[in-house]
Amino acid sequence: MLLYALVPTLPRLDSNSNPDVEDYLERTPSVRSEKLMDLVDSIREEFSDLRESLKYGMPTFERNGRWVAFSNHKSHLSIYFCEESFVRAFRAKFPKLESGKSCVIIKDKEKFPSSYLKTLLKKTLH
Template sequence: MDLADYLAALPEQRRLRLEVLITEIKRLYPDAQESLLYSMPTYQWQQGWVAVANQKGYVSLYTCSPEHLLQFQQKHPGIKCGKGCINFKDKDPLPLQDLQQVITSAMTAS
């Protein structure tokens, strides 16, 4: 399975949301290595990484540490976060400006 197959298998709303996240990651890190680690679109740059995935009730942005999410959680307490991920329910916004900080923090982690 490749990224196109992964996205094609998703319901339209989820596919569109993941495409927005993927586009933002690629815009910020055009040289990031793209792969499907653990069956999730994953982007690695230097020592850092982020991944995105469709889950049962939401789409997720995964990072390598909860420290990357602190500022985002303070600004968006209504969006559920796990230890190192943000879970966007279909009704949740995708605040791209604030997600840039999360992505940058995760990608530049050492």
């Protein structure tokens, strides 16, 4: 704590935050940073026992052996799920949006299904 008193420009992280994850989130381009932070904040608020880390260069959030990860790309955001069934559920609800085997892809110009993604993320981590 003394360090924060001496250097007031350092960010204060909550006790569960990982500095590497925070750095990644802060460096996300503004075109998708608000969307990404909204999703991250929603799972942080829901689960006090999340483990945060960078895995394969992606912010990863783990709980009870289950995980979700986010990846920032040039023109889209990818959200990775620990189980393919969550991607299939997303695909069924939004068939026109792109997805991979274990991820959903939200392009910058597409409507962002924030509410549904928050629900899916919370189900994934329960």
